[in-house]
Amino acid sequence: MQNNLEIKRTIFHEKKGINNESWKCYLLISPQIIGLFVFSLYPILWAARYSFFYYDGVSVNTRFTGVENYITLFAKDITYWKTWITTLKFALLKLPVELFIAMLLALLISKKTIKFSGFFRSVYFLPHIISVAIVTLIFCNLFEPFGYINTLLIKLGIIRQPIEFLKSVSGGLMMIIVTDIWMNFGVNVLYFVAALQNISNDVYEAASLDGCGKVREFFSITLPLIAPVVQIICLLAIKGVLGTGVLVYLLTGGAPGGNTHTVNSYILGKFVPGFAQGIPNLGYGSAMCIITSVITAAISLIYLRLSQKASDLY
Numbered sequence: 001m002q003n004n005l006e007i008k009r010t011i012f013h014e015k016k017g018i019n020n021e022s023w024k025c026y027l028l029i030s031p032q033i034i035g036l037f038v039f040s041l042y043p044i045l046w047a048a049r050y051s052f053f054y055y056d057g058v059s060v061n062t063r064f065t066g067v068e069n070y071i072t073l074f075a076k077d078i079t080y081w082k083t084w085i086t087t088l089k090f091a092l093l094k095l096p097v098e099l100f101i102a103m104l105l106a107l108l109i110s111k112k113t114i115k116f117s118g119f120f121r122s123v124y125f126l127p128h129i130i131s132v133a134i135v136t137l138i139f140c141n142l143f144e145p146f147g148y149i150n151t152l153l154i155k156l157g158i159i160r161q162p163i164e165f166l167k168s169v170s171g172g173l174m175m176i177i178v179t180d181i182w183m184n185f186g187v188n189v190l191y192f193v194a195a196l197q198n199i200s201n202d203v204y205e206a207a208s209l210d211g212c213g214k215v216r217e218f219f220s221i222t223l224p225l226i227a228p229v230v231q232i233i234c235l236l237a238i239k240g241v242l243g244t245g246v247l248v249y250l251l252t253g254g255a256p257g258g259n260t261h262t263v264n265s266y267i268l269g270k271f272v273p274g275f276a277q278g279i280p281n282l283g284y285g286s287a288m289c290i291i292t293s294v295i296t297a298a299i300s301l302i303y304l305r306l307s308q309k310a311s312d313l314y
Contacts, residue, residue, distance in 0.1 A: 044293075046286075047286040047289050047290055048286070048290055050282060050283045050286045051069055051070070051283060051284075051286040051287035051289075051290050052064060052065060052066060052067070052069070052283070052287075053065060053283040054281060054283050054284075055281070055282045055283040055286075056279045056280065056281060056282060057273065057279070057282060065283065069281075069283055069284045069286075069287035070287050070291070072284065073284070073287055073288060073291060077288075079258070079266070080263070080266065080288060082259075083261045083262060083263045083265075083266040084263055084295070086173075086259065086260060086261060086262055087241075087242060087244075087262040087263045089173070090173060090176060090177065090241065090244070090262060091238065091241045091242060093173070093177055094177045094180060094181060094241055095234075095237055095238065095241060097177070097181060098180075098181045098184065098185050098188065098237065099188060099233070099234065099237060101181070101185050102185045102186075102188035102189045102191075102192055103188075103192050105120075105124065105185075105189050106188075106189050106192030106193045106196060107192075107196065107218075107222075109121065109189075109193065110192075110193050110196040110197060121186075121189065121190060121193065123186075124185070124186035124189045124190070125186040125187065125189070125190060126186065127182055127183050127184075127186055128183060128184060128186050128187050130183075132183075132246050132247055132250060133250060135179060135182075135183055135247070136179070136247065136250040136251045139175065139178070139179040139182075139251060140251065143165045143175050145162040145163070145164050146162060149163075150162040150163055166252060166255045166256055167256055168256065169256065169259045169260060172252045172255055172256060172259070172260040173260055175251060175252060176244075176247065176248055176251060176252060176260060179247060179251060180241070180244060180247060183247070184237075184240060188233055188237065191229070191233045191236075192226075192229075192230075192233065194229075195226040195229035195230070195233075196222070196226060198225075198226075199221075199222065199225050199226070203221055203225070204217065204221065207220075207221055231304075231307045234303070234307070235300060235303060235304065235307075238299065238300060238303055239296070239300060242263070242296050242299065243264055243296070244262050244264060244265070245262060245263070245264025245265040245267065245268050246264075246265070246268065247265075248260065248261065248262050248264075248265035249265040249268050249269055249275070253269070254266070254269065263292050264292070267285060267288055267289060267292070270285070271284065271285025271288065272285070
């Protein structure tokens, strides 16, 4: 009888301990859960609701329009779909360069023979934490007609007249690509370094004994072993490049003629109060945001589907 009571008490205390641990876990993740509902779920539901209304911020002017905003978006707003072409072009030109630079630098600083590797990681990551406004100010000064780049090219005799980058679509797009790579490649360097450090040195030693060269070592050992991580890094990079908006708005403002607007910079400049001129139709802007989110999610899912084999390599 006494043994049964002791067993019950033990079970009771164990359950109590588990419950206490569970509450501690929930308490630790509560900021993220609250942030999810307040900063993600609620805005999405708010935008989904007002996408069926004409809404300019004044409640008395609000009226239900049904699917009219969506019909206008798909049937009449050619500019919105042009910004998607610019966004995809920007992504295709930027991502290969950025990921190649990040991988190359990660391979260099992950070697044990490299001194001050921690310092280099900090330096590479620093641009990512600098304010976008400061970054755009720096690069505007670099790319302006009498900025540092034009001055250097003239002194080297490469050009005779200053290049006005914002007079052409290719020039404006190049400004955005260079600036965005400088801001974000450091994050990918840290991701790649973390992936490379998980590979055991025994694998490389065995490959060296078999006479494996550095190039073969990278493609036959390193890349397959970090392939699942590379898949996630590429997904995050795709998500980031499709969401680029503030940088474009501040750097070029869509110039020349709005032809360098990405989707998000176009939405920001036309439908966000404080940035848009006049009184924007927030209902139409909400519909545009919903469709943009759906397209972005679809692109991400297509990428995951196409890169599924990468997660099965190791």
